[in-house]
Amino acid sequence: MLNRKEKTILILSFGIIVLGGITCMNKSRLADNFSSNRILNTIYKKNSYKKIKNEIYRKIGDRDFREIIDKLSFEKLEVTSDILKEDALAAAINSGDKKEYLKNLSDEKPTYEEAQNIYKIVEGFNALETISPEFSLYIKEKFGYEKKDYDVNVLKEIPNTILQKDKLVKLTVNEELKNIIRGLSYDEIKTFSSLTEKNPVLIKILEKPFTENGKDKFMLKGMDEKYFSQELDYETMKDIYAVSSDIYTLGNMNLKIKDFFRINLGNFDYNKIANYGGLYLSDRKNEMDIEKEFGEKDYTFENPYIKLNPYNRTPLGALINFKSGYSENPVRITVKGVDGSRDFMYTINKMGEKGIPVINLYPNTENKVNIKILSKDRTKIIKEKNILVKTENLDDRLPIVVIEKNYGEFLKGVLEPGMNTASFVTGEKSLPFIFDNNGKIRYVFNCDETMGKVILKKDKKDDWILDNGKTVIKINSLGKVSGDKIEVNEYEELKIDDDLTKGYTVNHIQYLPKKNNLLIVYGFSNTTYSSAVYSEVDRETREEYFKSRIYFKKNKIEENNIIFGERTNISPKNI
Numbered sequence: 201m202l203n204r205k206e207k208t209i210l211i212l213s214f215g216i217i218v219l220g221g222i223t224c225m226n227k228s229r230l231a232d233n234f235s236s237n238r239i240l241n242t243i244y245k246k247n248s249y250k251k252i253k254n255e256i257y258r259k260i261g262d263r264d265f266r267e268i269i270d271k272l273s274f275e276k277l278e279v280t281s282d283i284l285k286e287d288a289l290a291a292a293i294n295s296g297d298k299k300e301y302l303k304n305l306s307d308e309k310p311t312y313e314e315a316q317n318i319y320k321i322v323e324g325f326n327a328l329e330t331i332s333p334e335f336s337l338y339i340k341e342k343f344g345y346e347k348k349d350y351d352v353n354v355l356k357e358i359p360n361t362i363l364q365k366d367k368l369v370k371l372t373v374n375e376e377l378k379n380i381i382r383g384l385s386y387d388e389i390k391t392f393s394s395l396t397e398k399n400p401v402l403i404k405i406l407e408k409p410f411t412e413n414g415k416d417k418f419m420l421k422g423m424d425e426k427y428f429s430q431e432l433d434y435e436t437m438k439d440i441y442a443v444s445s446d447i448y449t450l451g452n453m454n455l456k457i458k459d460f461f462r463i464n465l466g467n468f469d470y471n472k473i474a475n476y477g478g479l480y481l482s483d484r485k486n487e488m489d490i491e492k493e494f495g496e497k498d499y500t501f502e503n504p505y506i507k508l509n510p511y512n513r514t515p516l517g518a519l520i521n522f523k524s525g526y527s528e529n530p531v532r533i534t535v536k537g538v539d540g541s542r543d544f545m546y547t548i549n550k551m552g553e554k555g556i557p558v559i560n561l562y563p564n565t566e567n568k569v570n571i572k573i574l575s576k577d578r579t580k581i582i583k584e585k586n587i588l589v590k591t592e593n594l595d596d597r598l599p600i601v602v603i604e605k606n607y608g609e610f611l612k613g614v615l616e617p618g619m620n621t622a623s624f625v626t627g628e629k630s631l632p633f634i635f636d637n638n639g640k641i642r643y644v645f646n647c648d649e650t651m652g653k654v655i656l657k658k659d660k661k662d663d664w665i666l667d668n669g670k671t672v673i674k675i676n677s678l679g680k681v682s683g684d685k686i687e688v689n690e691y692e693e694l695k696i697d698d699d700l701t702k703g704y705t706v707n708h709i710q711y712l713p714k715k716n717n718l719l720i721v722y723g724f725s726n727t728t729y730s731s732a733v734y735s736e737v738d739r740e741t742r743e744e745y746f747k748s749r750i751y752f753k754k755n756k757i758e759e760n761n762i763i764f765g766e767r768t769n770i771s772p773k774n775i
Contacts, residue, residue: 448474513679521555
């Protein structure tokens with residue numbers, strides 16, 4: 201008798217033998233099935249190959265092309281058939297003089313249908329070249345086609361651009377402008393069209409006949425003067441700025457368009473609005489925000505409204521406002537000096553509705569400011585208030601001012617009164633500033649980058665102006681721009697001895713009439729360190745009474761320089 205262990209081994213062995221036999225039978229069946237499927241697959245491919253080939257033959261009659269077809273594998277034939285479903289490609293291959301056919305389609309001014317066809321043909325050529333080198337040779341020899349000469353991405357956009365051109369022509373009333381648009385390049389049409397899509401006001405401009413007859417009178421006439429004087433509401437200003445910028449862009453894009461607008465918009469200064477209108481628009485927006493903030497609370501003389509840098513251009517200036525019955529009264533403002541500097545005091549004729557300008561604050565300081573409301577004859581103090589105005593750090597690109605000599609500290613009356621303006625420029629923008637005789641920067645004007653290199657100075661009427669050589673803009677002490685048209689007379693340069701200018705770039709020499717001195721501004725030197733120098737000397741003896749050195753933070757004149765400087769009195773105008 202078998203014991204339990206032996207029985208178990210016997211059963212397992214029998215099971216393995218049976219399982220092995222079944223596996224062998226299944227493997228044989230699988231092999232038969234696989235062999236059968238391969239035969240069917242081959243038959244299917246042969247039948248499909250003939251069918252696809254016949255379909256291509258029915259579509260393409262060119263013998264040379266058919267010869268290439270005959271050599272293709274089944275898989276490549278399938279792909280080729282899909283490519284040839286494009287009728288424009290098939291028509292090109294079946295054409296007689298293929299080079300002439302392609303040349304005619306590639307005309308500089310194709311119709312919408314022709315532009316679509318050339319794109320489809322080129323796309324088909326590129327696809328066929330990936331199938332077989334023989335296709336590539338065929339296309340090159342028969343059509344004279346070189347892939348590098350046809351940018352398929354550009355060709356894809358041309359049909360839509362043609363539709364855009366037709367649309368622009370239809371929108372335009374003026375026949376002269378219609379003809380100019382018809383002659384624009386595809387890139388110019390795309391630019392023109394994108395501008396009209398973004399700005400509906402530009403479309404209104406195109407719909408005007410540019411005549412002065414009755415109701416057709418051009419809508420922008422005289423609007424530039426109202427824009428600069430800020431007589432318009434904010435939304436209208438936005439529209440005028442946008443359309444002026446678009447016209448300016450179109451003029452720079454195409455000389456004929458520029459001449460057209462120059463002649464037909466002679467009474468509208470869109471150039472100035474496009475270049476500098478953003479300043480005026482920004483001012484209007486800031487004033488709206490200020491008015492909103494001021495109206496949200498009941499600001500009084502004891503608890504006034506304080507707005508640092510109200511126009512985002514003068515970080516060392518602030519606007520103080522409060523509700524009172526003294527808007528017509530003179531106001532005296534005193535900014536307390538720091539680090540031994542004297543107080544800075546000035547009086548404005550009246551407070552006005554928009555508030556009191558506070559200027560010449562110290563950077564990164566909790567400035568102590570005293571405000572006095574005076575009687576109209578300025579003999580009495582009606583109200584007095586001390587307030588604190590906290591300022592932040594200045595732009596890191598500004599230089600460091602060091603006073604090397606100042607006789608004014610111990611010889612009263614030897615120096616011309618006032619502070620020193622420095623028209624400082626960097627590689628990116630202009631940051632004109634004013635510093636006092638203790639080396640403290642007391643005023644900075646943050647210029648818009650579009651203005652380029654800017655000189656900050658005062659005109660004959662004691663108004664601040666920014667001059668970039670092309671346009672002169674008047675600003676008030678808090679940086680708000682004015683639309684006043686002014687003329688700037690160049691300062692008369694005085695010649696001095698060579699030994700005073702050796703090794704330096706002299707940017708300005710100013711005669712100081714009150715003390716019969718000269719202020720010499722050496723704009724840039726890199727003899728030891730990159731720096732500028734302000735030197736006040738006696739006109740007769742050449743004795744130096746004052747010298748400040750301004751250390752730049754970069755070594756190249758293109759990266760930082762002072763292009764103009766002078767001594768000036770700071771006397772803010774009413775807002």
